[in-house]
Structure formats: structure tokens, C-alpha cells
Amino acid sequence: MYKILIVEDDRIISSIMEEHLVKWGYGTCRVQEFSDVIAEFAAFDPHVVLLDINLPYYDGFYWCAKIRELSNVPIVFISSRDTDGDKIRAITQGGDDYIEKPFSMDLLTAKISAILRRAYSFSDQTINVMQHKDMVLNVERLQVFSGDKETELTKNECRILSLLIRNQGNLVTRNRLIKALWDDESFVDDNTLTVNINRLRRKLDEIGLEEYIKTIKGEGYRLT
């Protein structure tokens, strides 16, 4: 299990992040004592750090530099600061990515899994793989497996399927799917989403995964 340290002083935001990340199978720890983030960092030894910039006592840049003295762990800045100056500073001080507030949880989880893949996939091949019943999705190679059969997906289809798998059979609304695809800079509209879903269904049918994606009329989709 990958561990994520959340350094965010707004309790509501950090608790929602924690709840989500736990649901998606990550271990999390929220920093409580902002005067000594390093101690909690050292005790928890996370795989990824989510770091806000505006913090009590010291700012995120300071803690980023401190963490870098100890470790090469990926650091993702999450901040309401939106000037180029702040983003450049974040990256040059050792940050790996920068997410601007307000952000969506789908974007955050997508970025975290991408960063985990980049940082740890050499040592851990399972990180690229997601499973739902008999269906196995390799997000890195854009392939779906079922038994000994396999099929190739497009980038969009892969994004849709991974979001459905992550939600473990719960409803994913069309809004949310479209938003997740837009966050990834592929701009699909309602019709295109339907087309993508149908194509994805056909591909799954071909390898014997029939009726895996269920339409909830007027709302969205879920896996069965």
C-alpha cells in the first residue's frame, strides 16, 4: 500500500482528501503539528507528499527544501497561489507537480497515480495494473486482459475505464467522466462520451467481458 502524507492546514479540505484517498486504497496521514512537519514526515515515511504553500509557522517552500535534504520522495504542491512565479519556485525547489486550488479529487488521484507510476514502477509492476472481477487493466500500456484474451484501448477509453474501476461499482456521473477527461486535456462532449463508451463496450465484449458497463439512464455509468 502506498502512503501519502497530507500537509494541508484547512481541516475540511484535508479530511476530504484523506477520506477519498483511503477509499481509493492509499494509506494516509494528515499533519497535525505544523511547527514540525519533518518529524511527522520521518515517522510516517510516505511515498508521496501533498504540500500546501500557505501554512502556519513556515510555508510549503520551506518544508519542501527540508524534505529534500532527507529524501527524494515525490512532492505535489497544492495551493491557491496561481502566479507563474509561485509555480516555478515550487518546481525549482524540488516539487514534482503543482495543482491549483480549487481542484477536483479525480484530478488529484489521477496525478498521484501518475506520479507513483513514474517514481516506483521500476520496482513495482503492479502499480500500473487495476482489476475488477475478471477484467485487468494496464494503464501504462493501455491494454485490457481477460483470461488469455487482450485488447488495446485508446487513451480516453483507458481514462474512462480506470475511473469506473476506481469507483468499484458505484455510479460515475457523465459530468464527472467528462470533467476527468477535460482535466487530461482531451475535450470530449456529451455525444463523444457516448461514442467512447459504446466503443469501449464493444472492445470489452470482444474479449468476453460482456455487460460490464451498465448505463444508469440520465445519470451515468457503473461497473457491474
Place this chain on the structure above:
Amino acid sequence: MSFINYLKERWITYLFLFFAFLFAIMVYLLDSRMNIRSSNASYILIGWSLLLFAFVIIDFHNFRERAKKFREYCQLNASSDSAEDFTYPYDIANAALVSELISGYENYRSETETKAAEEMEFITKWIHDVKVPISAARLILETQEDKLPAEFYQNMDAEIFSIEESIMRVFYEIKTNRFFDDYKISRVSTKKLIAQALKGYSNFFSYKRIRISIRGGDYEVLTDEKWSGYILSQFISNAVKYSPEEGSIIIASAKDGTETTISVKNDGKGISDKDIGQIFKKGYTSSENRDGGKATGYGLYLSKRLGDLLGHRLKAESSYGESATFSLTFSENETLHQVTKL
């Protein structure tokens, strides 16, 4: 100081001299018993003329120098020279007055600048602060999405989005006033600009089931990424507001010689001929109804101002009742020239 102005300044002196001269001539002509040889008379006249000529030259020169010195004194903001350096008492008094005015003005200016800087700092901080509860509200809403009625979710989402838009407007408004501190011209791909501008609008495309189509190639333009992105996002925001349910929005990039144009076209009612000339003006809102968001009459005005500062061209076209097209044109040579000129 020209000679004419000098004469206007000295008119009373010359009028006096003229009358004194006239008086002398009259006395000379009227008094037949006055015994003065005509050679002597012309001698006096010539001497007198020479003296007058010398007086005019010296006085004009003197006057011009005084005026020049005083002007220089004022132009140097009365800082280096002291008022005591002037010879004439009237100049000394004026110089003191000017110096007082200037120091008063300098104080006022520095106070205003400090205040403006403080306000700027406050607003920037406030923008960061207010984004925290907004992101929290967004996250709360998002986590409840599958439990909430769709209409409630959409309305809340739209309202939060319009708060975010308003905050961005504050940000860009204060930035336009400080344009020179904060811009970075670089080569940006049109595809990237469009992608940046479209972010955040996904929900409106999905609520109103608007079709989107992105056409044309990917070109490089010279611009500031953030500012141009904002202009395009205003076009998109507008297009989304005016677009009918299940309408379509076409975003196209085209290159023509040295000019690259990104246009955003939406179908719908379009803009009437009488409105189209006003569309970039401050506070201008169409009288017609629109759904999907309130009009502030500020977004396009701000875009136009930003476009002017960057040296890009903004254009609105419409065929009434069918569609409206907004376009942003970058021209290769002009852009750099304009900006460096600033």
C-alpha cells in the same frame, strides 16, 4: 519665450516709451520758437533709437534667461536648485511656491503608491484566502455528487463556478493596471492556449449538452500564455452562456501569412447589429435574456484591454439569429514590436 510673448509681457513699458517719444515729438513740432538744429534733432533721434535698441536686446535677453531658468527649475522638480539662487525677488517667491507644491505632490504620490501597494498585497492575499473555502465547498459538493439530486448539484456547481469567475476577474483587473510588471512573452502553441482556456468549463458543456469541436492546426504564436488564455476563456464563457441547449461551439485555429487567429463560434441567437459595435465596451450587456450565467459586461471589456496591451486584435462577428464568432488574432511581427515599445 518668443519675442511676441515678451512684448505681451512688457506692453506697458513700451506703451509708456511710445507716448513719451510722441510727447517729445509733439512739443518739438508745435513749438516753432524752439531753437534746435535739425542735425542735432536727428542726432538725438539716432542716439535715442540706438539706446532703445540696446534696451530691447538686453531686456529681452534678460527676460528670456529668467524664464528659461525658472522653467528648468520647475522641470527638475525644484530638487537640485534652491529657490535662493534666483536674483529677482519675484522669482524667489515663485520658486519657493513651486517647490512647496512639488514636495506636496511628491508626498501625496508616495503615500498613494504605498497605499496602492498595500491594497494590492491585501487583495492578492484575500484571493488566496477565499480560494481555500471555495475549494473546500467544491470538494464537499463533489463527494456528495452521487447522493444529491442532479438539479441541486448543477445549480450549486454553476453558482460556485460563477464565484470563481468573479474572483478571477478581480485578479485580472488588478493585473491589467500593473501589466508592465507581470507579463512574459514566449512562443505558445495555440492548442495549449485553447486547452488552458477550456479547463473548468466541462460542466457547462455537459449540462447544456453542448457539442464541442476543435478545428484547424496547431500553430505557435508569440504571446503571454496566461493573459491570452484568459481572453480565450472569456470567449468560451460567453459562447457557453449564449449557446442554446444542445447547441454547438466550434473553436478553430487558422494561420494566414504572419497572422494566426483563434476563433470561438457558437450558434444561438447571435448578436444584433446595433449591439455588436458596443460589445467590448465597459458595462455593456445585451438586453436579451441568456441562461447559464449572469452578464457583468466586464469580461469582454477586460479582454479587449488585455488584447490591446498585448497588441493582439479582438473581433466580434455575428449573423443575427444564427451564430456569433469571437476571434483573437496574433500577428507575428507586430506583437513583439508593440510589446517592446511599451
